[in-house]
Structure formats: C-alpha cells, structure tokens
Amino acid sequence: MNRRAEIEVCIDSVESAIAALEGGADRVELCADLPRGGTTPSIGLVEEVRRCCSLPLHGLIRPRPGDFTYSSHELRVIERDIDQVKRAGADGVVLGCLTQEGDVDTSRMRELVERARPMHVTFHRAFDVAREPLMALEDVIACGADMLLTSGQQPTADEGLALLAELVRGAGNRIRIMAGSGIDSTNASRIVSSSNVAALHIGTGVSERSSTAGSGLFDIPMQRVSADRIRQLIASLSV
Numbered sequence: 001m002n003r004r005a006e007i008e009v010c011i012d013s014v015e016s017a018i019a020a021l022e023g024g025a026d027r028v029e030l031c032a033d034l035p036r037g038g039t040t041p042s043i044g045l046v047e048e049v050r051r052c053c054s055l056p057l058h059g060l061i062r063p064r065p066g067d068f069t070y071s072s073h074e075l076r077v078i079e080r081d082i083d084q085v086k087r088a089g090a091d092g093v094v095l096g097c098l099t100q101e102g103d104v105d106t107s108r109m110r111e112l113v114e115r116a117r118p119m120h121v122t123f124h125r126a127f128d129v130a131r132e133p134l135m136a137l138e139d140v141i142a143c144g145a146d147m148l149l150t151s152g153q154q155p156t157a158d159e160g161l162a163l164l165a166e167l168v169r170g171a172g173n174r175i176r177i178m179a180g181s182g183i184d185s186t187n188a189s190r191i192v193s194s195s196n197v198a199a200l201h202i203g204t205g206v207s208e209r210s211s212t213a214g215s216g217l218f219d220i221p222m223q224r225v226s227a228d229r230i231r232q233l234i235a236s237l238s239v
Helices: 014-023 043-052 072-087 106-116 125-129 133-143 161-171 188-195 227-236
Strands: 006-011 027-030 057-060 092-095 120-123 147-150 176-180 199-202 205-208 222-225
Touching: 006 014, 006 176, 006 227, 014 027, 014 043, 014 222, 014 227, 027 043, 043 057, 043 072, 072 092, 072 106, 092 106, 106 120, 106 133, 125 133, 125 147, 133 161, 147 161, 161 176, 161 188, 176 188, 188 199, 188 227, 199 227, 222 227
Parallel strands: 006 027, 006 199, 027 057, 057 092, 092 120, 120 147, 147 176, 176 199
Antiparallel strands: 205 222
C-alpha cells in the first residue's frame, strides 16, 4: 500500500470548493482564469469559499498570465494581494518569481514569503521553467517556502517522474514536494510510489454548459470539480 499523499485540488469557484470537500480532498488552491494557467482570485471569491468550505485554503498570487518576471508595479500588486488574501482568511498563498535569466528571484521571494507569514507558502510551477532545477530547488528552500509544486519540468508529472524523484531526494526534510499536472486515478499511485512526493495537485474537472436559455455566444463550457473523481483518485492510492 502506498503512503497516503495529501490531495490538493485546484479550483476556481465556490461549487468546486464544496465538491473538493465532499470528495475528501485535504486542501484547495483557489485561482481565477484557469484556462490561461491561473491568476489571483477576487477577494469576494476568497471570502465566499472561506465561508462555505472548511478545508485549508491556499490562494494563488499571480497578477497576470505569462512569464514570472515581474515589474516593480506588478510586485506591489502581489504584495497587496497577499495582504488582502491574508485578511480574507486564507491559510496559505501560492506564488513564484523568476529573474530574466530564468533563476529563482531569491531576494524578492524572501520578502514575499516574510510578508505572507504566518500563512503557508507554496512556490508554484514557475519552477518548471527555471533553467537549472537542482539549483532552483536550493533557491526555493533558501527563500523559506514550505512546499514546491512541480511537474518535474515536463508537460505532465508522469513525464517528469525522474526529476520529481530527484527533487524529493535532494529536498530531504527541508521542503515538501508536490507533484502536479495530468494526475488522475489512473496514474496517481504510480507517481507517488515512484517519486515519494508528499502531495498531489489535481484538477479533476468536468465540463458543464450553461442552462440559461438563449446563452448563445456566451455558452462557454465551465469546468467544475467532480467529488466522485477525487474519491476515485484517493481510493487508487490505497490499492
């Protein structure tokens, strides 16, 4: 039997937060604009998810899609968003900054981690475009982050298994490694047993179309978390 890895579910709505709770997840990462990789959720959404869902809530802090090298104006936005998310009752934040050379921006990250405390801090998949992963791991640890989310610098965690295992070995007890991207009940057990990651970051979304009559051009499918798929994934880890 595999060691039970924590399950973090990526969500963008109150309904998905409730489904994550019902499915047995350990926590949620709350985002906006998931089709473009996720951005900072509104404070109204953070507050309502906090009101309706008892799971630990980590808010993504990302001012825009695109790269992870931020201007001084964008950094001030990040700082204010950290403060607002903290006041709204979040338990953690998920963020990451890189230099133009593709390294972890350690000086800025240290300041942001300190600002976020006492909340939990996860360094997100900005890591997956860092130019030298083992050096980036040491930099993330030096910044004081509690967890690193990564696909092993590949499109999916399945493809990045070798690096995931290497990162877990290199991290030791200094930081926890969470695997993300393309994880479901068919591969979760293999990923945990092969890499020994501490947590899995999953989406488990199903498409829903609007039930509003005459939605027309605005009938864009919505992604909702499936409680059943979370249960199936958790059950797969016990096989």
